[in-house]
Amino acid sequence: MKVLAVYSIKGGVGKTAAAVNLAHAAADAGLRTLLVDLDSQGAASFYFRVRPRKGADAASLLDRRESVHRAIRGTDFENLDILPAHKSFRKMERILDAVTRPRSRIAKLLKPQRREYDLVVIDCTPTLNLTAEAVFRAADLVAVPVIPTTLSARTLQMLLDFFKKQDLDRKRLLAFFSMLDRRKALHLKLVEELPAQSKARFCRTAIPVSSDIEKMGLEREPVALYAPHTRGARAVSELWEEIRERLDP
Amino acid sequence: MTELNLALPDDVQVPDLATALAAGLVVEEDGSTPVRRRYFDSFDWRLHRAGLALVREDGRWRLRRLDDDTVELETAAGGGRWPRFASEFPAGGGLRKRLDKLLKMRAVIHVATVAGDQRRWRVLNADRKTVLRFDLTALQPEKPASDRVLRVAALRPVRGYDGAADRARAEAARLGVGPLDLPFLDTVLAAIGIEAESYSSRFCADLTDTPESLAAAVRVSRTLLGTMRRNEAGLKTDLDTEFLHDFRVAVRRQRSALTIFKGVFDPAAIDGFKREFAALGRLTGPLRDLDVYLLDEARYRDMVPGALQSGLDSLFEHLREQRAGALTQVRRALGSPAYRGLTDAWDTFLADPQPGPIADRPTGDLARERLQRRHHRVMRMGRAIGSRTPDTALHRLRIECKKLRYLLEFFASLWDADEGKILVDQLKDLQDNLGEFNDLCVQQEMLRAALGELTARRKSALLEAASLGGLVAVLNARQQVVRGEFEATFAAFSRPRITKRFARLASSAEDVA
Ligand SMILES: Nc1ncnc2c1ncn2[C@@H]1O[C@H](COP(=O)(O)OP(=O)(O)OP(=O)(O)O)[C@@H](O)[C@H]1O
Ligand SMILES: [Mg+2]
Numbered sequence: 001m002k003v004l005a006v007y008s009i010k011g012g013v014g015k016t017a018a019a020v021n022l023a024h025a026a027a028d029a030g031l032r033t034l035l036v037d038l039d040s041q042g043a044a045s046f047y048f049r050v051r052p053r054k055g056a057d058a059a060s061l062l063d064r065r066e067s068v069h070r071a072i073r074g075t076d077f078e079n080l081d082i083l084p085a086h087k088s089f090r091k092m093e094r095i096l097d098a099v100t101r102p103r104s105r106i107a108k109l110l111k112p113q114r115r116e117y118d119l120v121v122i123d124c125t126p127t128l129n130l131t132a133e134a135v136f137r138a139a140d141l142v143a144v145p146v147i148p149t150t151l152s153a154r155t156l157q158m159l160l161d162f163f164k165k166q167d168l169d170r171k172r173l174l175a176f177f178s179m180l181d182r183r184k185a186l187h188l189k190l191v192e193e194l195p196a197q198s199k200a201r202f203c204r205t206a207i208p209v210s211s212d213i214e215k216m217g218l219e220r221e222p223v224a225l226y227a228p229h230t231r232g233a234r235a236v237s238e239l240w241e242e243i244r245e246r247l248d249p
Numbered sequence: 250m251t252e253l254n255l256a257l258p259d260d261v262q263v264p265d266l267a268t269a270l271a272a273g274l275v276v277e278e279d280g281s282t283p284v285r286r287r288y289f290d291s292f293d294w295r296l297h298r299a300g301l302a303l304v305r306e307d308g309r310w311r312l313r314r315l316d317d318d319t320v321e322l323e324t325a326a327g328g329g330r331w332p333r334f335a336s337e338f339p340a341g342g343g344l345r346k347r348l349d350k351l352l353k354m355r356a357v358i359h360v361a362t363v364a365g366d367q368r369r370w371r372v373l374n375a376d377r378k379t380v381l382r383f384d385l386t387a388l389q390p391e392k393p394a395s396d397r398v399l400r401v402a403a404l405r406p407v408r409g410y411d412g413a414a415d416r417a418r419a420e421a422a423r424l425g426v427g428p429l430d431l432p433f434l435d436t437v438l439a440a441i442g443i444e445a446e447s448y449s450s451r452f453c454a455d456l457t458d459t460p461e462s463l464a465a466a467v468r469v470s471r472t473l474l475g476t477m478r479r480n481e482a483g484l485k486t487d488l489d490t491e492f493l494h495d496f497r498v499a500v501r502r503q504r505s506a507l508t509i510f511k512g513v514f515d516p517a518a519i520d521g522f523k524r525e526f527a528a529l530g531r532l533t534g535p536l537r538d539l540d541v542y543l544l545d546e547a548r549y550r551d552m553v554p555g556a557l558q559s560g561l562d563s564l565f566e567h568l569r570e571q572r573a574g575a576l577t578q579v580r581r582a583l584g585s586p587a588y589r590g591l592t593d594a595w596d597t598f599l600a601d602p603q604p605g606p607i608a609d610r611p612t613g614d615l616a617r618e619r620l621q622r623r624h625h626r627v628m629r630m631g632r633a634i635g636s637r638t639p640d641t642a643l644h645r646l647r648i649e650c651k652k653l654r655y656l657l658e659f660f661a662s663l664w665d666a667d668e669g670k671i672l673v674d675q676l677k678d679l680q681d682n683l684g685e686f687n688d689l690c691v692q693q694e695m696l697r698a699a700l701g702e703l704t705a706r707r708k709s710a711l712l713e714a715a716s717l718g719g720l721v722a723v724l725n726a727r728q729q730v731v732r733g734e735f736e737a738t739f740a741a742f743s744r745p746r747i748t749k750r751f752a753r754l755a756s757s758a759e760d761v762a
Contacts, residue, residue: 073409074410
């Protein structure tokens with residue numbers, strides 16, 4: 001079982017869209033996949049129309065009064081299950097802070113799922129805290145969507161610094177450009193220059209800004225389903241291929 | 250929660266079922282696909298007995314559980330000819346291995362084909378999230394054909410939405426739709442008039458309603474004649490080796506029955522039958538011997554070192570040729586007027602048997618006396634065998650044990666089943682020892698004969714001779730071991746506790762009024 005986290009310090013960069021589409025692509029390719037929605041806003045869960053079970057709140061899951069196994073629900077797609085977000089996940093940080101060995105807690109909770117899944121995809125919140133660190137320590141690969149702007153480049157550097165400071169393996173970071181708008185000169189310039197300048201590795205594939213992907217909120221489905229032959233869907237599938245090669249699940 | 254199959258009574262309409270299963274939620278039909286299921290099993294229903302059904306459907310081989318019709322394992326079917334033996338099935342999904350364990354040397358044959366279609370539905374909640382899937386399969390026996398349409402509904406719960414499945418099950422129950430009470434395959438078989446597990450190689454006859462020996466002897470003989478006849482077709486088409494084996498066992502049991510029931514039929518009237526059944530046994534013997542060697546081919550090859558293994562190729566080639574000849578002979582014999590005449594005459598005789606001097610002796614009485622006598626004889630012969638006794642004594646004891654075994658089986662319905670089984674198991678240990686010893690003798694003889702023919706047959710005789718010699722050496726060493734084990738095996742069988750049990754069993758043979 002391999003764990004892929006989708007993370008960025010900056011909000012609204014396409015993390016959830018990527019996590020949902022990548023998880024669906026993996027399941028479609030035959031991998032038994034679990035999507036973990038750690039964001040209390042529950043956007044990923046919303047896309048799959050799944051609401052959490054009542055007792056499956058952050059406190060119960062983290063101190064294992066409620067089993068992760070029981071909290072998982074099936075999506076409408078073969079091979080794809082989801083651990084839906086619960087409102088209480090917004091208290092995750094405080095609860096995690098109180099448990100012993102908080103940094104390894106998420107890895108510990110996922111470990112028993114390895115018999116059932118080949119791949120776990122985690123959709124994260126845009127905060128750099130203990131929860132994020134616990135996710136980094138559970139992940140084999142952390143995919144970071146980067147909008148080609150100077151601000152995004154700066155937050156990527158902050159993440160690299162954090163990895164260094166916490167003695168985390170920077171090779172596990174894999175950046176990719178998200179919401180790339182080819183009509184913008186600055187976007188194109190950064191796509192050219194940033195991969196060479198940054199210490200982070202970058203994917204060849206960039207996810208373009210796409211009205212089809214934007215429509216996911218309306219359709220409540222992965223983009224490949226309702227707009228299969230569009231640029232957006234093709235980019236997702238190419239990105240998945242690159243990530244699959246790196247992960248080798 | 251896993252898939253759940255429900256039997257659908259004929260009077261339940263599809264829309265009503267769909268509404269019930271949705272339990273107040275929205276239900277959407279997903280489409281339908283044609284279905285054809287071909288069922289296979291061995292002649293003696295080995296899969297059915299194991300609670301399984303082997304099904305070819307949808308381009309796949311599936312092993313379904315009989316009780317709930319769920320799929321235990323499956324794999325994509327390859328092209329080409331229909332597989333017959335476990336070894337010819339695709340290895341994927343563990344199918345071949347599982348079938349090998351279940352079927353061993355038996356071939357699978359077509360049991361029934363059903364065809365129809367499967368319609369699928371989804372139940373959606375307020376978010377239009379699928380919370381339950383279900384489908385309805387309607388199938389009609391196609392080969393052999395029948396007008397009955399059999400319907401199974403399958404609930405496929407979605408993980409984490411147990412509530413929807415629970416409500417569906419409760420609503421279905423209100424319509425009278427519940428878990429299958431009879432395996433789906435058995436419903437099919439009932440519709441086409443086939444009885445599952447109707448053949449077994451084990452002898453089974455109920456003698457509790459045959460108070461007089463004559464009726465009992467007729468019942469036993471009829472059972473055996475039935476077994477012979479049922480195996481004829483498979484034997485002639487050479488489907489697998491067990492048709493011949495069961496046929497021969499039935500003939501041997503019949504001959505033993507005539508000895509065990511001695512004096513029940515008119516001795517003069519059955520004298521001819523005795524001789525002819527003996528001849529039938531001799532006639533089919535060579536084919537069986539060859540089958541045994543060929544079934545054991547892999548084991549033989551393992552017995553000689555790798556470098557010598559290829560030396561056995563021509564031996565097995567030769568045996569296969571011989572087998573083809575032996576099969577032709579057996580086929581011809583079973584197709585002959587003489588064989589037909591024998592079975593018809595035996596049938597006629599059993600319909601109106603000429604009674605012997607003790608024909609009206611109570612069956613229980615006869616069973617008691619004969620069991621005692623046979624048991625004593627085995628004990629006497631066994632005790633007389635020492636380390637220096639010639640091998641022929643062991644062969645005679647082996648045959649005597651077989652008769653005792655048959656006797657225990659013939660009269661099994663007259664005494665306590667558990668007690669009978671304990672003694673059969675005890676006897677089996679002794680029989681296994683004697684049987685292996687005999688097999689080793691016969692095999693060495695065959696190999697020596699093959700060695701004798703070598704020079705005339707092949708140029709590569711040197712390697713072959715070395716292989717055969719190696720094999721003889723291994724078999725001979727094993728034979729010494731088995732012979733050495735006889736003493737302890739017989740001692741176990743002749744323990745006072747077992748002897749007492751035999752005596753108790755004999756006296757318990759109830760006199761059926
Ligand atoms: N490639 C894209 N092209 C156009 N719009 C996109 C694209 N990807 C995502 N969006 C839209 O941008 C918004 C933010 O995307 P998303 O929710 O995936 O980002 P996020 O990083 O998960 O945000 P948050 O930090 O709030 O969790 C959404 O409205 C989404 O529909
Ligand atoms: Mg998000």
